[in-house]
Amino acid sequence: MMAKNALGSRIRALRRLKRMTQQQLAEQLNLSASQLSNIERGVKEPKPELLEKMAATLDIPREEFFLVSERAKGHSLF
Numbered sequence: 337m338m339a340k341n342a343l344g345s346r347i348r349a350l351r352r353l354k355r356m357t358q359q360q361l362a363e364q365l366n367l368s369a370s371q372l373s374n375i376e377r378g379v380k381e382p383k384p385e386l387l388e389k390m391a392a393t394l395d396i397p398r399e400e401f402f403l404v405s406e407r408a409k410g411h412s413l414f
Contacts, residue, residue, distance in 0.1 A: 341378030346401050347390065348376040354394050364393045 351361050362372040365386065374380040382390070391398040 343381070343401060344376040344378040346403075347382075350394055350396060350400060351376075356394075361390075361393065365389055 351358070358369045358372050358376070362369045365372070367386075371380070375382050375386075387398055387401060391400065
């Protein structure tokens with residue numbers, strides 16, 4: 337399982353790539369901006385249904401949330 341803060345950082349990066357503010361994305365997901373902020377900071381973990389809705393809203397495949405960059409692959413946690 338991916339670390340919560342890694343998933344949150346990925347969500348933030350993808351949101352920014354789509355040039356959306358937290359407020360804009362939160363409104364489309366029926367969340368408050370503070371709820372989305374908690375997810376992006378790793379304080380809260382999004383449910384799978386919310387990830388599906390985020391992917392649809394950002395117009396990306398849901399797998400995009402879990403892709404690891406080539407640079408990060410060289411740094412094993414084990």
